[in-house]
Amino acid sequence: MTLRSVAIIGLGLLGGSIGLAVREFLPGVATTGYDRDGATRARAAERGLVGQVCASAAEAVREADLVIFCVPVGAMGEAAREVVGSLKPGVIVSDVGSSKQTVARELAEALPGAAIIPAHPVAGTENSGPDAGFAALFRNRWCIITPPDDCSPLQLTALVQFWEALGANVELMSAQHHDLVLAVTSHLPHLIAYTIVGTASDLEEVTQGEVIKYSAGGFRDFTRIAASDPTMWRDVFLSNKEAVLEMLQRFTEDLTALQRAIRVGDGQQLFDHFTRTRAIRRGIIEQGQDDARPDFGRSDHIS
């Protein structure tokens, strides 16, 4: 099946990046887009994030062969309900949400009978909104697709090829497995960053500003992650509650073990643990999975 027209609902970081990437890597494919925020629609038109910015979601999807919902996961159901009755027969409905089981359920409830193939490009930055997107966001990054059991092979192939054309490496898995894996590799690290930056900020009064003043390497890296969009992350934690709580329990136990090693002076345990984690970081870099984002997509390079 050939995709001739793609509709993007939500024109922030992800929606804008998809639009720009389609223009660059799939120039024969038309793009339409809609965002519920008027200022975002105006900025999207100025930046040319999509070929045509529409006044409603229904208008944006009318001619589309592929519709991608790029809104916060808590808004997926509401956004999908706006296109009921406006989808073309045979259209593929997808999304980019950071959690998959809840989103798949909400899209299916909103659009009964539609061919829904959820996806999650594991690529992003701490920035959001219509100015944040860039065409290279998905280059050399994973895009996880979680096809339902009754998924059409032709439609699945079309979606896989779409993401590959945008530069992503595609992996298929169940939505349940996705949510468990991402809870530990993405959701928990964000929760830890939000916590430690909040804790350090609360200590500000005690230390008279020194926490922020002397925050070089380690803490600075945490502040980048903790600058991520509050709406997006509130929704991620609420939608992937069970997996996050399970991973958090495990993390707390491991943290307690390190706490004990420090208290009892078990240097060997600390050394062994840090040696193991250092090897993991080096393995990531050797596999070429280190940060492939261009500098302009990162706020720590903008200031």
Ligand SMILES: NC(=O)c1ccc[n+]([C@@H]2O[C@H](COP(=O)([O-])OP(=O)(O)OC[C@H]3O[C@@H](n4cnc5c(N)ncnc54)[C@H](O)[C@@H]3O)[C@@H](O)[C@H]2O)c1
């Ligand atoms: N930011 C990341 O790093 C990242 C990475 C991968 C996936 N995601 C996922 O992508 C999705 C979008 O995230 P983002 O970073 O692009 O957020 P964003 O805030 O940059 O953009 C979201 C846009 O959706 C619009 N919107 C909200 N509700 C809407 C509705 N009902 N109808 C139409 N538009 C609506 C908002 O106005 C906003 O412009 C989220 O589900 C998120 O979990 C984010």
Ligand SMILES: O=C(O)C(=O)C[C@]1(C(=O)O)C=C[C@@H](O)C=C1
């Ligand atoms: O690099 C970042 O800023 C990100 O946090 C991107 C990141 C991630 O955790 O890897 C964040 C959420 C997404 O769903 C996918 C990617």
